Amino acid sequence: MVTIADVAQAAGVSISTVSYVMSGKRAISQETRDRVEKAIDNLGFSPHAGARSLASRSTNVIGLQAPLRTGVDVHVVMQIVTGVVTQARKHGYDILLLASDDSKALQRAAKGSMVDALLVMDVESDDPRIDTLSGLDHPSVLIGLPQGRRAIPCVDFDFEAAGWLAVDRLVALGHRRLALIGSPLEVMARHTSYADRLARGFLAACEANGVVGTVHACPSTAEAVTTVADVMTDDPGITGFFVHNEGALPHVATTIAQRGRQRGDELAVVALCPDDVARSVPGLADSIAVPAEAIGAAATDMICEILANGTKPAVRLLPPALTGDATTS
Amino acid sequence: MVTIADVAQAAGVSISTVSYVMSGKRAISQETRDRVEKAIDNLGFSPHAGARSLASRSTNVIGLQAPLRTGVDVHVVMQIVTGVVTQARKHGYDILLLASDDSKALQRAAKGSMVDALLVMDVESDDPRIDTLSGLDHPSVLIGLPQGRRAIPCVDFDFEAAGWLAVDRLVALGHRRLALIGSPLEVMARHTSYADRLARGFLAACEANGVVGTVHACPSTAEAVTTVADVMTDDPGITGFFVHNEGALPHVATTIAQRGRQRGDELAVVALCPDDVARSVPGLADSIAVPAEAIGAAATDMICEILANGTKPAVRLLPPALTGDATTS
DNA sequence: GAGAACTTTCGAAGCGCTTCAACACCGAGA
DNA sequence: TCTCGGTGTTGAAGCGCTTCGAAAGTTCTC
Numbered sequence: 001m002v003t004i005a006d007v008a009q010a011a012g013v014s015i016s017t018v019s020y021v022m023s024g025k026r027a028i029s030q031e032t033r034d035r036v037e038k039a040i041d042n043l044g045f046s047p048h049a050g051a052r053s054l055a056s057r058s059t060n061v062i063g064l065q066a067p068l069r070t071g072v073d074v075h076v077v078m079q080i081v082t083g084v085v086t087q088a089r090k091h092g093y094d095i096l097l098l099a100s101d102d103s104k105a106l107q108r109a110a111k112g113s114m115v116d117a118l119l120v121m122d123v124e125s126d127d128p129r130i131d132t133l134s135g136l137d138h139p140s141v142l143i144g145l146p147q148g149r150r151a152i153p154c155v156d157f158d159f160e161a162a163g164w165l166a167v168d169r170l171v172a173l174g175h176r177r178l179a180l181i182g183s184p185l186e187v188m189a190r191h192t193s194y195a196d197r198l199a200r201g202f203l204a205a206c207e208a209n210g211v212v213g214t215v216h217a218c219p220s221t222a223e224a225v226t227t228v229a230d231v232m233t234d235d236p237g238i239t240g241f242f243v244h245n246e247g248a249l250p251h252v253a254t255t256i257a258q259r260g261r262q263r264g265d266e267l268a269v270v271a272l273c274p275d276d277v278a279r280s281v282p283g284l285a286d287s288i289a290v291p292a293e294a295i296g297a298a299a300t301d302m303i304c305e306i307l308a309n310g311t312k313p314a315v316r317l318l319p320p321a322l323t324g325d326a327t328t329s
Numbered sequence: 330m331v332t333i334a335d336v337a338q339a340a341g342v343s344i345s346t347v348s349y350v351m352s353g354k355r356a357i358s359q360e361t362r363d364r365v366e367k368a369i370d371n372l373g374f375s376p377h378a379g380a381r382s383l384a385s386r387s388t389n390v391i392g393l394q395a396p397l398r399t400g401v402d403v404h405v406v407m408q409i410v411t412g413v414v415t416q417a418r419k420h421g422y423d424i425l426l427l428a429s430d431d432s433k434a435l436q437r438a439a440k441g442s443m444v445d446a447l448l449v450m451d452v453e454s455d456d457p458r459i460d461t462l463s464g465l466d467h468p469s470v471l472i473g474l475p476q477g478r479r480a481i482p483c484v485d486f487d488f489e490a491a492g493w494l495a496v497d498r499l500v501a502l503g504h505r506r507l508a509l510i511g512s513p514l515e516v517m518a519r520h521t522s523y524a525d526r527l528a529r530g531f532l533a534a535c536e537a538n539g540v541v542g543t544v545h546a547c548p549s550t551a552e553a554v555t556t557v558a559d560v561m562t563d564d565p566g567i568t569g570f571f572v573h574n575e576g577a578l579p580h581v582a583t584t585i586a587q588r589g590r591q592r593g594d595e596l597a598v599v600a601l602c603p604d605d606v607a608r609s610v611p612g613l614a615d616s617i618a619v620p621a622e623a624i625g626a627a628a629t630d631m632i633c634e635i636l637a638n639g640t641k642p643a644v645r646l647l648p649p650a651l652t653g654d655a656t657t658s
Numbered sequence: 659g660a661g662a663a664c665t666t667t668c669g670a671a672g673c674g675c676t677t678c679a680a681c682a683c684c685g686a687g688a
Numbered sequence: 689t690c691t692c693g694g695t696g697t698t699g700a701a702g703c704g705c706t707t708c709g710a711a712a713g714t715t716c717t718c
Binding site for chain 2: 001044046047048049050051052053054059061064068069074075077078081082085086088089094095096097098099100108109111112113114220221222223247250251254279280281282
Binding site: 330332333334344345348349352354355376377379380381382383384385386 | 708
């Protein structure tokens with residue numbers, strides 16, 4: 001193993017000079033700097049992460065607690081993680097993936113000085129982990145938006161605004177009875193933050209626009225077909241659909257298209273999902289993109305800024321935007 | 330911050346005694362052990378990961394290079410990662426998620442002493458990373474099965490055997506003309522290890538059984554419908570289908586079921602995908618499970634064993650098994 | 659009853675790095 | 689010429705832990 005001492009010797013300088021060349025925390029003459037950098041390259045030196053973290057009291061690692069269960073929104077989770085990992089590297093950080101989604105895992109990482117900060121995904125309304133995080137002296141950022149006091153900074157997509165946007169679009173297309181085909185029942189039941197916010201925005205917008213809107217839970221499997229069929233049978237007047245359910249989307253879109261053809265109706269579907277998912281569903285005119293990778297990147301930026309400047313807690317919501325036909329019409 | 334010195338003082342023993350209590354590397358009397366453990370609990374001590382890795386020259390972290398791109402098989406990737414992370418914790422290891430999928434990332438992690446070992450997913454036939462790994466003095470395991478010399482241990486699902494199993498099943502059901510509806514063209518084109526192996530097993534089994542088998546690339550979007558329709562039109566004699574394409578599966582299954590009803594034919598579909606994906610597709614009688622989480626766990630077990638015992642490189646392929654109706658019939 | 663053979667505990671030397679205080683050197687101002 | 693403020697560099701003191709060699713105490717064995 002090549003150590004900083006080897007580099008120092010090769011460059012004919014002291015150990016501390018090498019350290020200062022690497023960190024840039026003190027002025028070093030160009031000449032010495034060149035010599036040291038050449039020695040580093042020649043020897044293929046890279047500093048020992050553990051030694052560094054011991055001496056500097058920081059690890060350059062961020063802990064990420066991601067919901068690794070298969071289920072709804074695998075694509076979204078994956079893209080958020082990608083965004084986090086990629087952006088973190090740009091700030092010089094690495095990502096430690098925490099195994100379980102409980103408070104213990106967070107404490108273990110923090111108290112063992114394995115990470116400088118924590119990023120937590122899939123937060124529920126009054127998640128016990130929020131208290132845990134407050135008790136830690138490591139900064140943290142939530143990806144999601146819990147209810148109540150917001151002691152911890154949050155980053156998320158603005159699902160409420162997305163609800164409004166979808167309704168506006170459907171109303172502009174002339175639809176007066178709208179349905180939100182949403183997350184599976186269990187997700188709605190446990191009041192997952194985003195499902196709640198989306199429904200709230202959707203319903204408020206319907207009311208503001210003077211149109212009728214209903215919210216329907218929907219399994220994210222092929223059974224979605226039944227759900228949509230039921231909705232359409234129960235109220236044949238519904239002509240505008242807003243779908244937020246990755247797994248169900250293809251089934252739902254197909255079913256609605258078929259029915260529309262059968263009935264000779266002008267039915268419209270606005271989907272809420274990542275752009276590439278939307279593109280894989282044929283005949284989907286309108287969609288609102290969930291900028292999953294951007295969410296991950298934004299959360300990472302925020303935590304890096306906190307680490308760098310010690311800034312205050314904040315909430316950041318990424319605004320929704322229509323893609324597809326709507327943008328060109 | 331609570332250090333080992335605080336614990337030692339509280340327990341009235343020396344620092345090394347505390348260390349030995351934690352590591353178990355030397356005999357400590359029950360009495361002292363109790364006292365030390367109580368002190369650890371009381372003070373809420375957890376050792377500093379960096380200090381530990383500096384002194385012990387091992388990090389208890391495994392680097393994982395996962396393909397984080399969205400696309401085919403998100404579920405499979407996610408489940409493998411879950412398997413890795415979960416199993417790693419059982420062995421006392423944490424997972425560092427590498428950002429990019431190139432050799433640089435591997436070297437950075439290894440040479441910076443950030444990890445004890447490396448786990449690499451999504452390996453292609455002659456992947457440059459294999460040479461990189463050989464050059465490192467960190468052990469590594471591939472999740473996948475590259476061609477050629479196998480200097481690095483590999484763990485994967487036995488796709489070739491899965492091809493045989495599917496054919497056996499379809500033949501047993503009386504089908505004499507079979508089609509493999511496989512990965513998207515780009516995956517087949519770059520000769521991704523698993524796609525090749527699956528086709529090889531499928532075709533060999535067809536020949537051995539004296540039946541006709543053809544292999545078809547298939548987009549993993551709704552366009553899969555067209556592909557299957559074409560296949561069925563081109564050769565109406567095909568009655569047995571083997572589908573390995575997560576995204577396409579629901580579309581393919583539906584299309585085949587419809588056609589079967591229209592034509593009054595007994596068509597059969599065997600799917601190759603994780604169990605829960607299979608369950609979400611209605612009317613899917615037979616499926617061969619891709620034990621994605623088990624693959625991740627097995628790879629982790631292997632690397633932990635190498636770390637612990639310095640065992641030799643090996644290849645481990647998890648055998649396929651039928652689930653669904655077939656298991657009960 | 660003395661030495662061998664354990665068992666249990668401890669002291670101290672690092673592991674490779676960061677960082678502070680201090681030093682050497684330089685040209686500038688008095 | 690002497691001092692002063694910079695600038696560039698260094699020595700040494702840790703950071704918190706592991707681990708080796710040895711000491712101290714205990715039990716056997718002949």
